[in-house]
Amino acid sequence: MSFPETIRPGAVILRNDQSVPNMSGWRTGKKPTVKWSQCVDCLICWSFCPDAAMILEDGHFVGIDYQACKGxxxxxxxxxxQAVYMVPEETPVSLREEIGGVL
Amino acid sequence: MMAWFTESAEDLRRFRVLTGGQAVAEALRQIDPDVFPVYPITPQTPIIEAFAQIVADGKSHAHILTVESEHSAMSAAVGAALAGARTMTATASQGLAYMIEIVYLAASLRAPIVMAVGNRTLSGPINIHGDHSDGMLARDTGAIQIYVKNAQEAYDWMIMGTRIAEHPDVLLPVLMGLDGFTLTHSAEPVEIEEDGLVKEFVGSYEYPYALLAGTAGTYGAFAMPEHYFEIKRQQIEALDRGGVVAQRIVEDFAERTGRAYDLVEGYRMEDAERAMVIMGSQSGTVEEAVDSLRARHQKVGLVTVRMFRPFPRQMLARLLAPVQAVAVFDRSSTPGSFPPLYQEIRASVNGPRIDSIIYGLGGRDLTIDNVIQVFDRLGQSAQDSNAIFYAGSDSRTKEG
Structure with missing residues (x-):
C-alpha cells in the first residue's frame, strides 16, 4: 500500500485508516542491499545508520527497512x-529466508 | 454590460436597485447558509448589516456568529464547515490580513468556505478605500479567487462560488472580491433570480467527512515530512481542478439564467494590436477608453481577469499571444518587484511586449484619460520598458 494514495482530502483521518509512513522519499535512484555470504553480522552498519533502517532480529542483522532508508x-x-552495496532502486531484493515476510 | 433597458416589463420586475453589499446579502438570503461567523470592517460592513437584517426578519435560518475578531471568524468558519454546516463569511483589508493565518488552514483542511471580500487597501497609512492589496495578501493561501466587475457579478459569483467551493473535486475556500466602495456601496440594477432556482442551483451541502454526520475523524493532524508534501500537493492539484470545475459551473449558470461569464473576458480583442489587462470594477473604465480609441480607428482591446486563482494561464495565452503590446494594470504592489497580475501574465504569455502599470492604490480614481495615456505610451516603443508606470499618481511628491 502506498500511503499518498490513501490521504483523504484535508488529511482527515477516519477510524480505521492506517498510516504507512514512507520516509524514503529522498533516495535518489539507488538503495543498499546485502551480500549475505560476506556479512559477518558485526552490526557496524546498524550502529552507524542515521535512520535506524538496519533491522535486527534477536540481536542479528536480518535486512534493511526501505521505508526508512534515505540512501x-x-x-x-x-x-x-564490503557486504553492503548499492543497487538500482527497481532491483528486487530478496531478504534472508528466515525473515521472508518482512518488507 | 447591462441589458436591463432592453428587457420586457415582466423581466424588469426581476431587477432591483442594490449596492454590491446588498446584492451579496441577497445571494446569501437565497443560498441560506447554516453558519455565518463574522466581524464587521469597512467596506464589508454593508454586507453583514443587510444580511443581519434578513436573518432578523426570519428570511434566512443562518446562525450569525458574532466573534471578537476576523481570526476567530475564520477559525469558527473552519470548525463549522468541517462539522457539516454550509459556512460563509465576509471581510476586507486588515480583517482579511488578520484572518489569513486561518485561511491557509481552511484551504489545507479543505473547508469550502465562501467569503465575500470588499477589497480595500492595507495600512499604512490607514485608508479605507479600494484596491486589491488585501486579496493579493491572500494570494498563496490556496483559496480560489474571483474578482468581480459590478453588483450583478457579485450576486452571481456568490451563487456560483458556493457550487465551486463545495464541488467534491475541489473542496476549497472561495474568496470573491468586490472593490470597496466602488462596488460595495454603489447601487445599480441587479437581476435577482427566483429563490427556487438559486436553491436548486447550489443544492445541499455535502462535506464528505462531516464531524456531525457519524463519520467523525481526526481533523488538522500534525504531518511530518513524510506526509506533508503529498498532502500539500493534493491541495495544489485540487485548486487547479477548481478552474475546470468553475468552467462547467459558469456554463450551467448561463443555461439557467442567461448570464454567461468567462473566467477571462476579452472585449474588442478580435483584431487588437494593443491590449489592457485588468481585474475588478475599473474594467468598465478601460472599456470606455477602448470604445473611444476604437472610434478613432485604433486597434485596441481589453482583457478582464475574473478568476485570479487558479490563474487561467492558457486562456490568457490564447487571447494575448496575437497582440503586439500589452499593458497589465495592477491595483496592488509588490515592493521590490513587479506587481502580482503582471507577474502572472509574464509567466503565461509569450510574444507581446508587456508593460506594468500600477493604478488606483488606496482608492485613487483611474480616469479614461489615464488609460488613454497608457495606450498611447504602449504604441511608442517595441522594447519592454522594464519599469513600472504609475497611472494617475503625481511624481512631484517623490521623496528627497
Whole structure:
C-alpha cells in the first residue's frame, strides 16, 4: 500500500485508516542491499545508520527497512567486509529466508 | 454590460436597485447558509448589516456568529464547515490580513468556505478605500479567487462560488472580491433570480467527512515530512481542478439564467494590436477608453481577469499571444518587484511586449484619460520598458 494514495482530502483521518509512513522519499535512484555470504553480522552498519533502517532480529542483522532508508550509503562505507552495496532502486531484493515476510 | 433597458416589463420586475453589499446579502438570503461567523470592517460592513437584517426578519435560518475578531471568524468558519454546516463569511483589508493565518488552514483542511471580500487597501497609512492589496495578501493561501466587475457579478459569483467551493473535486475556500466602495456601496440594477432556482442551483451541502454526520475523524493532524508534501500537493492539484470545475459551473449558470461569464473576458480583442489587462470594477473604465480609441480607428482591446486563482494561464495565452503590446494594470504592489497580475501574465504569455502599470492604490480614481495615456505610451516603443508606470499618481511628491 502506498500511503499518498490513501490521504483523504484535508488529511482527515477516519477510524480505521492506517498510516504507512514512507520516509524514503529522498533516495535518489539507488538503495543498499546485502551480500549475505560476506556479512559477518558485526552490526557496524546498524550502529552507524542515521535512520535506524538496519533491522535486527534477536540481536542479528536480518535486512534493511526501505521505508526508512534515505540512501545515504553510510552502511556501504562502514561495512568492513564490503557486504553492503548499492543497487538500482527497481532491483528486487530478496531478504534472508528466515525473515521472508518482512518488507 | 447591462441589458436591463432592453428587457420586457415582466423581466424588469426581476431587477432591483442594490449596492454590491446588498446584492451579496441577497445571494446569501437565497443560498441560506447554516453558519455565518463574522466581524464587521469597512467596506464589508454593508454586507453583514443587510444580511443581519434578513436573518432578523426570519428570511434566512443562518446562525450569525458574532466573534471578537476576523481570526476567530475564520477559525469558527473552519470548525463549522468541517462539522457539516454550509459556512460563509465576509471581510476586507486588515480583517482579511488578520484572518489569513486561518485561511491557509481552511484551504489545507479543505473547508469550502465562501467569503465575500470588499477589497480595500492595507495600512499604512490607514485608508479605507479600494484596491486589491488585501486579496493579493491572500494570494498563496490556496483559496480560489474571483474578482468581480459590478453588483450583478457579485450576486452571481456568490451563487456560483458556493457550487465551486463545495464541488467534491475541489473542496476549497472561495474568496470573491468586490472593490470597496466602488462596488460595495454603489447601487445599480441587479437581476435577482427566483429563490427556487438559486436553491436548486447550489443544492445541499455535502462535506464528505462531516464531524456531525457519524463519520467523525481526526481533523488538522500534525504531518511530518513524510506526509506533508503529498498532502500539500493534493491541495495544489485540487485548486487547479477548481478552474475546470468553475468552467462547467459558469456554463450551467448561463443555461439557467442567461448570464454567461468567462473566467477571462476579452472585449474588442478580435483584431487588437494593443491590449489592457485588468481585474475588478475599473474594467468598465478601460472599456470606455477602448470604445473611444476604437472610434478613432485604433486597434485596441481589453482583457478582464475574473478568476485570479487558479490563474487561467492558457486562456490568457490564447487571447494575448496575437497582440503586439500589452499593458497589465495592477491595483496592488509588490515592493521590490513587479506587481502580482503582471507577474502572472509574464509567466503565461509569450510574444507581446508587456508593460506594468500600477493604478488606483488606496482608492485613487483611474480616469479614461489615464488609460488613454497608457495606450498611447504602449504604441511608442517595441522594447519592454522594464519599469513600472504609475497611472494617475503625481511624481512631484517623490521623496528627497
Amino acid at each position: 545515504c550509503e553510510i552502511c556501504v562505507t562502514s561495512c568492513p567486509t
